[in-house]
Amino acid sequence: MNEEDVKRRITDYQQAVGVNPLTCGNNSQHEKLYPKVLEQGLVLLCPNCKYTQTYIPDLFFDDGFYDWLRGMKNLS
Ligand SMILES: [Zn+2]
Numbered sequence: 001m002n003e004e005d006v007k008r009r010i011t012d013y014q015q016a017v018g019v020n021p022l023t024c025g026n027n028s029q030h031e032k033l034y035p036k037v038l039e040q041g042l043v044l045l046c047p048n049c050k051y052t053q054t055y056i057p058d059l060f061f062d063d064g065f066y067d068w069l070r071g072m073k074n075l076s
Contacts, residue, residue: 018073
């Protein structure tokens with residue numbers, strides 16, 4: 001799985017209903033983080049401030065990610 005695949009997964013996750021979206025570490029009232037591939041690799045950025053999260057949760061690398069996400073949607 002390459003960074004673009006993981007980026008797509010994060011985008012799908014952030015738009016999904018029924019999950020806790022990844023949010024800014026400076027202010028949780030800021031808009032949801034969005035993924036971007038920078039020189040140092042894939043990161044999560046805040047649209048409202050300079051917050052950058054380099055840690056990508058293991059969930060997004062899991063083979064069962066989309067099965068899990070579909071399950072979350074069915075529950076909501
Ligand atoms: Zn922020």
